[in-house]
Amino acid sequence: MNSSIDAWLDSVSGNDRIWYAKRLSANDSGATASHQSGIYIPKPVLWTIFPSMKSGSNPDARFSAEVMPVGEHRTLRAIWYNEKSRNESRITQWNRPNRILEPDQTGAIILFAFQKRSSKGDAEHASIWLCQNEAEEEQIESIVGIVEPGEGTLHYPAGLVGDKPLFIQPDMRKDCSLTKNDIPDEWLANFPSCQELIKRALSMMPKSWGGPDTRLLARRECETTLFYSVERAFVLPIIKNGFSSVDEFVDLANSVTNRRKSRAGHSLELHLKEIFQEEGLSFSHGEVSEGNKKPDFIFPSIDAYRDPAWPEHKLRMLAAKTTCKDRWRQILNEANRIAHKHLVTLQQGVSENQFREMVDAGVMLVVPKKLHGSYPETVRARLQSLEQFIQETKSFAKA
Amino acid sequence: MNSSIDAWLDSVSGNDRIWYAKRLSANDSGATASHQSGIYIPKPVLWTIFPSMKSGSNPDARFSAEVMPVGEHRTLRAIWYNEKSRNESRITQWNRPNRILEPDQTGAIILFAFQKRSSKGDAEHASIWLCQNEAEEEQIESIVGIVEPGEGTLHYPAGLVGDKPLFIQPDMRKDCSLTKNDIPDEWLANFPSCQELIKRALSMMPKSWGGPDTRLLARRECETTLFYSVERAFVLPIIKNGFSSVDEFVDLANSVTNRRKSRAGHSLELHLKEIFQEEGLSFSHGEVSEGNKKPDFIFPSIDAYRDPAWPEHKLRMLAAKTTCKDRWRQILNEANRIAHKHLVTLQQGVSENQFREMVDAGVMLVVPKKLHGSYPETVRARLQSLEQFIQETKSFAKA
Structure with a gap:
């Protein structure tokens, strides 16, 4: 229990804290170079943490922050852009005098531990942890639950919740x-x-x-x-x-x-x-490729994979991971016979660097069409939609 | 989520299941070669799972079991030895026709998922997982909580507990x-x-x-x-x-x-x-030895450790781990200057093999006196008590 995130988590678990954890989208980290800057935060979360911001024109609040593990201090700004056609809330002012948010952190979990003197007042301070690796993310998820790409999750570390505490519901139909x-x-x-x-x-x-x-x-x-x-x-x-x-x-x-x-x-x-x-695709699901490796999907079948006479260019594997930062490397040693691995993800973007690393390692991203807009433009053109993947794999089987 | 323990845990989480998890003592695994055979189980746990065994002379019950991940089938026997001066309960009949319990599994978590048709009847079957590594243990602990050496813990996986479900309290004063x-x-x-x-x-x-x-x-x-x-x-x-x-x-x-x-x-x-x-020992606690390595204790001080002029034979490090199976290896690369590492543990025994491996790697076990009896006799003689460790470290500092 020597690693510093342990001690840090303990130190931000008092009953004056509200946690908000989310996975950084490419837009949050600056990987898409869009005009928006800063980290998107849902309005109900913003209003829980800064009740004074429920009204007014472009209301904002400033608060002191310490960003760990780098130990940088900032005065951050929470703002709800509500003028003209705009309607979105963000936390900004990260990168002056020097950058804290880097495009390559896309997909990482960031945890805000906001500190409030009273439950009705605005937060005055936030201790923030920007995860450097999967081990840190797993430690946070063991407390707040799985953090999927999207809106993120609120958590009350001391469990001493007031009346009707806010929780974020996943997208509901x-x-x-x-x-x-x-x-x-x-x-x-x-x-x-x-x-x-x-x-x-x-x-x-x-x-x-x-x-x-x-x-x-x-x-x-x-x-x-x-x-x-x-x-x-x-x-x-x-x-x-x-x-x-x-x-x-x-x-x-x-x-x-x-x-x-x-x-x-x-x-x-x-x-x-x-x-x-x-879609009438031929595939095997969860079968052993070799040793204890079990790729999620093998096309057209595990029998074809195991048949040395079956040509390698007619084989395909697909892994499924809701978030792919770091985790994409886990698939590299699955299914030795297949040099190019396909990976379906729901992550909201990857940086250009991250994408290049994947391509260099032979990984091809498959992303549902609706999410393509959250990727940097240069990357977007090289993503496969699920439909494209299915068509290609079918034609492949025929050829 | 491909590893087989995931699927297994899901498959034994119905509302007809009661889980009992414990860490194997050296006595449980057969490492002490004592007359007792089989795995010790506290009587209140036994009676919850086999209510028919609350009375009678040496009452017992047999049940079918599948032991994973090896996939061996057994008819195991739960028994309460209550005749003459004896008063203890165990689960026996593991090792025929071939051994399932091995001395080198001492310290591992074993999880029993007992299956009952009715809450008042005896269990008729148990699905059992005998952990092969720390990853499996962590997965179980993420569900049932930390399993320390000792009595173990009960868990109701479907959460649909009857009236007054039994829970095991840690030793209370x-x-x-x-x-x-x-x-x-x-x-x-x-x-x-x-x-x-x-x-x-x-x-x-x-x-x-x-x-x-x-x-x-x-x-x-x-x-x-x-x-x-x-x-x-x-x-x-x-x-x-x-x-x-x-x-x-x-x-x-x-x-x-x-x-x-x-x-x-x-x-x-x-x-x-x-x-x-x-005890007036001179030491540093939780200081960096090198890089990101932080041994729990350095004697006489981190300054002495960092002083190249300070002789190495006058330095000592001590790590503290309640359970040491597998985990003892984590300390090997802490404090490079100190070849012989000391480790305090509360584990109830280690096998002769495990002890030899530790000694060969330069690890010396420090165990509170009262627990020495749970170690194999040949090992017992080579354990240090905490008092011995303190005396030696003191004399060391004077010399």
């Missing part, structure tokens, strides 16, 4: 929300697996719903909504009555946390599997 | 238990740090309490008791009223879990620091 009466009895007896929830999302959004890219994102939102609907119906009746022992309380919460983690680890991969089946 | 009135107000406002709790334990058990070995174990028990007393007073008033949102519930529980983890990571080291001060 009203058309997939279930009331208690809609939920099958067996789901309330034994929590449904990720696969069962995906089947339900599929039945609501069949192939005719749209192209593969559209289906993937819509169904994931739908499955997420289903998951949280069932979780609510499953857990609320137990927790609303309270607990008489701390262990019982912690044990139940661990089961909830663990279910969320397990779902986050499987969802993307299982959605892709369904889409490949719908 | 009645003389250190605090009622709500005994607890300082400031501790109820901001949870006390591990250091504050240790100070309190120290004031109740001063130096006159006994030798260093006795003091270390007694104070750790005392501090543990204080910790859980304060946790109860801190958390129960919040959780007894129930929750209206799952996120609020999970967030509070994460803060509890994280506090427990942080304490488990610091307690042993901080107790040792206090004892070294009381």
Whole structure:
């Protein structure tokens, strides 16, 4: 327990703290060179931390900050641009006198530990940790839960939450929300697996719903909504009555946390599997390529892969990772016979450097069309959409 | 999420399961070659899983088991030896026709996922995972909490616990238990740090309490008791009223879990620091030896360590790890100048092989006297007690 993030996390866990953790998008880190500068922060989060900013014209607030592990001090500025057609909130003033945010930090978790003197006043200070590696990210995620690309998550480290604390809901689709009466009895007896929830999302959004890219994102939102609907119906009746022992309380919460983690680890991969089946692609899922290596998908099949007579240029592998920073390297030694690896990710951008490193290592990014706009322009042109990947892999099998 | 323990953990998380996780002692694994055979299991745990065994003479129950990751099948036997002077319960019949438990697994976590058809009946089956490495252990600990050497821990994976589920309390000292009135107000406002709790334990058990070995174990028990007393007073008033949102519930529980983890990571080291001060030893605590290496303790000081003129044979380093299986290797590259590393552990035994590996790598085990009995006889003679370590380090400084 010697590493400095441990001690730092302890030091920012008092009951005067509110944490906000998010993964840096390419836009946040400056990798897209857009006009926006600074880190995007959802307005409800901003208003929780700076209640004075709920009204006015381009309201802003300044606060002192220490950015770790580099130990740089800054006076940062929180601002809600609400004039004319604009409507977005950011935290700015990072890079003077010298840069703190670097394009190559795209995809990293940043944790703000805001400090407030009173729950109704504005935060006056923030201790900030900008993760340098996966180990630091895992440590933060073990406390706040999995941080997926997108809006990020709020956490109250001392657990002493006021009335109606704010939590960030993942993107919800009203058309997939279930009331208690809609939920099958067996789901309330034994929590449904990720696969069962995906089947339900599929039945609501069949192939005719749209192209593969559209289906993937819509169904994931739908499955997420289903998951949280069932979780609510499953857990609320137990927790609303309270607990008489701390262990019982912690044990139940661990089961909830663990279910969320397990779902986050499987969802993307299982959605892709369904889409490949719908599109009539031939593939193997989760089979051993060699030793204990199990690439997510092998095309056209693991038998072809294992057949030395099958030509290598007719093989393809695909890995699925919601975030790809650092993690993309994990796939390099999967499926030795296939030099070029494909990787589906939902990360909101990568920097030009990061992309070049991937290309040099033989990794090709597959990104749902809707997310292409979050990548730097030079990178955007070289991304594959899911639909393109499917078409190419099909033609490939025929050739 | 490809590794097989993930899928296995998911598969044993239904609401018909009760988990019991413990670290194998040398006696459990067969490393001590004692007459007892099989894995010790506390009686309250046994009775929760096999209610029929609460009475009778040497009552026992047999159940089918699959032991992973090796995939061996067994009919295991749970038994409570209660005849004559005996009074202990074990799970036996592991090693026929071939060995499953090996002495070199001493210190590893074993997880039993018992399966019961009804909460009042006996378990009929157990799926068992015997961890092969630290990564698997960390994954289990991320669900059930830190598993320290000793009695182990019960967990209800579906969270659907019956009336008054059993939880295992760590060793408690009645003389250190605090009622709500005994607890300082400031501790109820901001949870006390591990250091504050240790100070309190120290004031109740001063130096006159006994030798260093006795003091270390007694104070750790005392501090543990204080910790859980304060946790109860801190958390129960919040959780007894129930929750209206799952996120609020999970967030509070994460803060509890994280506090427990942080304490488990610091307690042993901080107790040792206090004892070294009381004994008048000269030392540095948590200072950088080189690069980003921070050995727990350097004797007589980090200045001496950094002074090239200071002779190497007058330097010593000590690391503190409650469990040392696998982890002992982490200390090998700390403090380059010191070839022989000392390691304090509370693990209940190591195998002869494990000990030989440590000795060959220059690691010397320091173990509180009371725990020596849990080591194989040949190893026992070569352990240092804490008192011996302190005496030697003192004489060393004088020479």
